[in-house]
Amino acid sequence: MAERIFNEDFFSKLNKINLSINLKLSSGTQGGRKSKAKGVSVEFSDYREYMHGDDFRRIDWNAYGRFDKFFIKVFMEEREGIFNFFLDTSKSMDYGKENKKNMALKIVAALSYVALNNLDRVNINLLDSGNIQVLKEISGSRAFQRIIKDLENISFDGTTSLTQSIRKRPIKNKGVSIVVSDFLDNLGLKDLEEALKYLAFKKQEIILIQVLALEEIKPELNGEITLIDSETNENIKISLTPNLIKEYEKTLYSYKKSIENLVKKYNGKFISVNSSMEIEEVILGELSKKRVLY
Template sequence: MGNGIFEPEFLKRLERLSLNMEKLTGAGSGGLRKSKAKGSSVEFSDFREYSYGDDLRRVDWNAYGRFEKLFVKLFMEEREAMVNIFVDCSRSMDFGTPKKSVMGIQLAAAVAFLALNNMDRLCINLLKKDAMVSSNVLGGKGQFDICASFLDNVGFEGTTNMDKAIKLKKFGGRGLSLVISDFFIQGSLEDLMKYLMFYKQDIVFLHILSPQEMNPELHGQVRLKDSETGEMVDVDITPSINDKYQKTLKDFKASLKELTKKYGGTYVTISSADSLEKILFEDMIATQIIK
């Protein structure tokens, strides 16, 4: 994929956006985004290791003399967000025209760019069956190429037990957890939500569906194949079956939305046929995920 996933003009437009931490974390949470407040902002808080793209003026050269490593000073009102992006890599995500997997990777890259551009800490997590493959923790706009390379050639196969996979994640503190999936998964989402809440994660579900799933154009006798298990089933697609399908899909999306709301999260339905520009500059701004 590389940095070429986005045209330079598109990146310039993205640079004007940011993750809306104030909305996502809610009032009184202490905030994840660094504040512009005066006064206490000069009070020293902590160090972290230097990452390519960081402001060299923040390097503590005395620490470098002692440890021969570069460290950056952090201040009380300049705490960084920790953003985790979880990408469902099940085979069902590779379905559709356009494929849900392509949209998922593009969304992961776009959100990663926003986080890095705003100096937040970032980790990309690929959910594979009941396991997880994670990138290093990245920080600074200059590390977007590393992020893009990590997302290169992601394979989509098998089923994902999202509950088991994400519970392998060890969170170091409060942060934002953004999940990209079609949610045709195994495991208890309720238990997963409780786990994320226990570790003080603010939750965003980006629910990707293909046009064929949103409005299937099937009629008469058809043989359907489960893309993950390979199971075959013969179905007679009648108008009443289509109506039941649409009701089931509507109830499925409503249950996901209600679950995220219950735990203070944000839910967005996305069609893989939509343009990335529409999703970022319309849908995600409308839901105040980004601003």
């Protein structure tokens, strides 16, 4: 599924952008993030004589022409960024004519592609019923197809307990944690804050991406209906009127602003998208507006 939505044009766009990360990482293997050690990157530091095993692409041919010896440029070393994806796989994500789970998978796949293409490390974690499953811990641009294959086989049939799940993931290094969910959790903002506290304590740059179905944003229901909670099977009968729908829309807007204000306390970012959007619009539009991408 996720494989078919990425055409050649979209991949060419993804190659030109980069995940924005405001951290100087001091550990990890060679990658695309600047550290204080010397190695190879875009910031020139010095020259040294070529040694067996060095990347021949680093040879300075102008220096060879002058000295008849091979020299390579030494740069400020770059370390890989670590991107932890937390994907909500609860039953509520399996909803909408344009299904929320499909959009969530596309987002994780697209951002994983960008990270891997930038020589960063990707950890994909599935959140389900208070538990966590580590789907992939991977690096290298060639790993993307393996991620796609695994994402296509995910089932969305659990319940939501984001904090309980996230706190079960040991995090050892600075990095970026991206939580993809509808954030429709009965436990509310107080519980979500516990997850944010944990991620902030683990020195994570926090990004929350909310995925909602168009039917949840602009409901077109009316009259007597029965609402059924997809995770608990609880139901409630309600009479929908235009005024009640307006009140619902105001409440949803207020809830989204509350999440945004909450994550700002921990220097994080919140982006809300709907599942009927094109993936290019989400990645190259909404995420760029919030400077998740540059």
